[in-house]
Amino acid sequence: MLESYYPIFLMLGIAVLFSVVMLKASTLFGPKRPTDEKYTTYESGMEPVGQARDRFSVKFYMVGVLFILFDIELVFLFPYAVNFYELGLFGFVVIWIFLAIQLIGFIYEWKKGALEWD
Amino acid sequence: MKTDYTPDTSKSKIYEALIDQYTSIESDDPLGSDMVLNFGPQHPATHGVLRLLLRLDGERIIGCVPEVGYLHRGYEKLAENMTYHEYIPHTDRLDYLSPLANNMAYALAVERLAGIEVPPRAQYIRTICSELARISSHLMATGSMAMDVGALTVLLWTFREREKLYDIFEVLTGARFTTSYSRIGGVAQDLTADVEKMIHEFLDYLPEAIHECERLLNRNRIFVERCDGIGIINGDDAIAYGLTGPNLRGSGVGRDLRRDRPYFVYPELDFDVITHEGGDSLARYYVRLDEMYESVKIVRQCLDKIPEGEIHANKPKKVLPRKERVYTRMEEMIHDFMLVNFGIDPPAGEVYSAVENPKGELGFYIQSKGGGVPWRLKIRSPSFVNIHALPHMLKGVMVSDVVAVIGSLDPVMGEADK
Amino acid sequence: MIETLLIAFIKIVIVLLVLLTAVAYSVYAERRISAFIQDRLGPNRVGPFGLLQPIADVVKLVFKEAIVPRNANKPLHDLAPVISLTVALATFAVIPFGNTITLFGEEVKLIIADVNIGVLYILAFSSISVYGIALAGWSSNNKYSLMGSLRSSAQMVSYELSLGLAVVGVIMVTGSLRLDQVVMNQTNYLFGVLPAWNCFVQPIGFITFVVAAFAETNRQPFDLPEAEPELVGGFHTEYTGLKFGLFFLAEYAHMIVASAIITTLYLGGWHLPYIDMIDVSPMLMSIIGILTFVIKVTLVLLFMIVIRWTIPRFRYDQLMGLGWKVMFPMALLNIFITGLILLLLQ
Numbered sequence: 001m002l003e004s005y006y007p008i009f010l011m012l013g014i015a016v017l018f019s020v021v022m023l024k025a026s027t028l029f030g031p032k033r034p035t036d037e038k039y040t041t042y043e044s045g046m047e048p049v050g051q052a053r054d055r056f057s058v059k060f061y062m063v064g065v066l067f068i069l070f071d072i073e074l075v076f077l078f079p080y081a082v083n084f085y086e087l088g089l090f091g092f093v094v095i096w097i098f099l100a101i102q103l104i105g106f107i108y109e110w111k112k113g114a115l116e117w118d
Numbered sequence: 119m120k121t122d123y124t125p126d127t128s129k130s131k132i133y134e135a136l137i138d139q140y141t142s143i144e145s146d147d148p149l150g151s152d153m154v155l156n157f158g159p160q161h162p163a164t165h166g167v168l169r170l171l172l173r174l175d176g177e178r179i180i181g182c183v184p185e186v187g188y189l190h191r192g193y194e195k196l197a198e199n200m201t202y203h204e205y206i207p208h209t210d211r212l213d214y215l216s217p218l219a220n221n222m223a224y225a226l227a228v229e230r231l232a233g234i235e236v237p238p239r240a241q242y243i244r245t246i247c248s249e250l251a252r253i254s255s256h257l258m259a260t261g262s263m264a265m266d267v268g269a270l271t272v273l274l275w276t277f278r279e280r281e282k283l284y285d286i287f288e289v290l291t292g293a294r295f296t297t298s299y300s301r302i303g304g305v306a307q308d309l310t311a312d313v314e315k316m317i318h319e320f321l322d323y324l325p326e327a328i329h330e331c332e333r334l335l336n337r338n339r340i341f342v343e344r345c346d347g348i349g350i351i352n353g354d355d356a357i358a359y360g361l362t363g364p365n366l367r368g369s370g371v372g373r374d375l376r377r378d379r380p381y382f383v384y385p386e387l388d389f390d391v392i393t394h395e396g397g398d399s400l401a402r403y404y405v406r407l408d409e410m411y412e413s414v415k416i417v418r419q420c421l422d423k424i425p426e427g428e429i430h431a432n433k434p435k436k437v438l439p440r441k442e443r444v445y446t447r448m449e450e451m452i453h454d455f456m457l458v459n460f461g462i463d464p465p466a467g468e469v470y471s472a473v474e475n476p477k478g479e480l481g482f483y484i485q486s487k488g489g490g491v492p493w494r495l496k497i498r499s500p501s502f503v504n505i506h507a508l509p510h511m512l513k514g515v516m517v518s519d520v521v522a523v524i525g526s527l528d529p530v531m532g533e534a535d536k
Numbered sequence: 537m538i539e540t541l542l543i544a545f546i547k548i549v550i551v552l553l554v555l556l557t558a559v560a561y562s563v564y565a566e567r568r569i570s571a572f573i574q575d576r577l578g579p580n581r582v583g584p585f586g587l588l589q590p591i592a593d594v595v596k597l598v599f600k601e602a603i604v605p606r607n608a609n610k611p612l613h614d615l616a617p618v619i620s621l622t623v624a625l626a627t628f629a630v631i632p633f634g635n636t637i638t639l640f641g642e643e644v645k646l647i648i649a650d651v652n653i654g655v656l657y658i659l660a661f662s663s664i665s666v667y668g669i670a671l672a673g674w675s676s677n678n679k680y681s682l683m684g685s686l687r688s689s690a691q692m693v694s695y696e697l698s699l700g701l702a703v704v705g706v707i708m709v710t711g712s713l714r715l716d717q718v719v720m721n722q723t724n725y726l727f728g729v730l731p732a733w734n735c736f737v738q739p740i741g742f743i744t745f746v747v748a749a750f751a752e753t754n755r756q757p758f759d760l761p762e763a764e765p766e767l768v769g770g771f772h773t774e775y776t777g778l779k780f781g782l783f784f785l786a787e788y789a790h791m792i793v794a795s796a797i798i799t800t801l802y803l804g805g806w807h808l809p810y811i812d813m814i815d816v817s818p819m820l821m822s823i824i825g826i827l828t829f830v831i832k833v834t835l836v837l838l839f840m841i842v843i844r845w846t847i848p849r850f851r852y853d854q855l856m857g858l859g860w861k862v863m864f865p866m867a868l869l870n871i872f873i874t875g876l877i878l879l880l881l882q
Contacts, residue, residue: 006541006649011648012626019621025598026600030777031599040606041605042768044159044160046159063690071696074697081705082712084875099871106864155679162765163765268765343854344850
């Protein structure tokens, strides 16, 4: 069973090797002429105002929270989809009861304005 | 090399202006998650070296302070040390997308100061040049605005058309970019039949080319939604900020110096002043598109009506004589010597002369105390004034909209920084 | 055991070589096509028709100085492009690029890893690819990069939902997570004439999937993470030399892989319709299969390129709005309709 995954590991290994070789090639062959300005981060040619690693807006996290909710729903759908024919009408009704509950949550979110991205 | 390098920019004036300007109870930042970002001067979308200091909450803009002056070359001061003629090439470098129009505007100002009447043929040529420059500038504005929104192809298409215009300029003026075509009291060379033919060919094809770009953008939902309702400024605010040109007409105010304070031969021509309600980026984009069609109309009428005749005013003490005469005749040689070395010597006094440039009202205020050089020359550059409306327009929009709004405002930093 | 690994190794080397060449030339193709669209010439100086341009580009990048900003997190800064490219290349492992081919008396399946959960593997790897961009943006300690990576994280997780939900429809039709099964299922005919490709069977799912795939590969109109006008270079602003090259390769590798996935899931994979009605030798059949696959992938790729040079870019709120308010309900609707029709047909 697991045997079929060996080529994937092989492929991953080769891909990583290739990437690392390319990564090193640049540092090996490229010139090295460091200057103070060259090693500052780019901010439109001005001295950066503060750091980029300060706290940033909480709004971006909302997406993450929403994603987790519905990704779990997705995970439940896969096994169902594979066994769709076996489960028949019963399975279809049950999964849509499950989805309906999720959908209520989705509509609630929409109405609450969680999907207004600003 | 220092390892941990955090320059202290919080002391700078512009930073303080940004923080002070928008700190209120509502927009105060309890979570400390606001980000202050330098947008420009070395940035691909700020049309040169405009710098905006932005204060962001996520993707939304809370505050904005523009800073100009990175391209300042001191053109107003330079004018005080050179004769009126010598200054003409410098006007090329103001709004470098429409040098021809700047040349004409400056020559007109000096003529009004010195009381020179330009013969009709030269007037017509000047009108044609101004309108061709307007088309060139608006093509660029449309293309770069589309590029800022992400449609790179339109930019290249408008460049293709501008290339044809540059070919015309090359034959007409001898230079493609920095034309320096006007002379005080006329224009440098006559409009030949070749050029007329080229202009006709260009005008025949241009509406089709513009229409091609329109087809790519006007009904493209992404483009329209990116621009619709973004960077709104209503008519009253636009007047209060001193906006002029397409930016003002995009807010529904029908002010156009070509009609309201006529110059050249505009009173004899039939054209509409384009206005669009809305005051958003989309309206300004539409104004520019439609103005190009109007310009085509104007140039066509000029080409039909243009009379034969002189292209220089008959004022030997003010107007540079033709070169071949300078070499062959005594009188002209003396005049040439006097004009080049001591200038045109207009009467003492002052004049403010404004024309409708592609970007808006370009005004030259010249104060003369007699003699060959202006005592003071002030340029009222439209881009400089337009940029000041940016904080107003950018309040509450998103980062992506900044570029769309700047694009729709169409500033040229050569002009704004002078 | 050793033998299977050896065969796998040979297949991997061949596939990687073809893939990387294809990546290099899709860059070239993109530049030529964009030039054609924009009335320019495009690269035409290096070699005949500029065909050696990709090589020149790589050589140039190799000899560029590798700069890491001093405030950056160096290990993560190095790791990010590696993740991006590795993920893009490794996704190809489960895509069947042909049926079977008999070489030296041995029947070889034209797929690198014939796993039974191919669809899940693809979805899993497309989720990992967000790390490359997110880490690149964060480790650079540059505000433009950070915003680029925040945008891309938000965008990718949002569209991943639609991507996954669209695939559910395909799985329902196929009844298996194996990709070769998905292709096999598409070799039938609808009403006896129309090839039973999933794009005809599942039009809504197909549209949803293609749009989501565009978003996952950060292509125009969804290329917000690297939107040049506002974010300069986005997440790769602080990358130079071959490290930048890795991101560049990864972007195009992602494109090719996405085209391959679209081909496999919706456009019948390696199957050329009506070819089974005429009698051809099995060897020729295998080669035709591979060629069909390559041509289909190329066509999808060209579609992606033409789209990029035709339409503008979304704004962040429009993008998220489209993802959550249009694509997500549409994908759910697709599941509902598919289920209903399949039940009625049963």
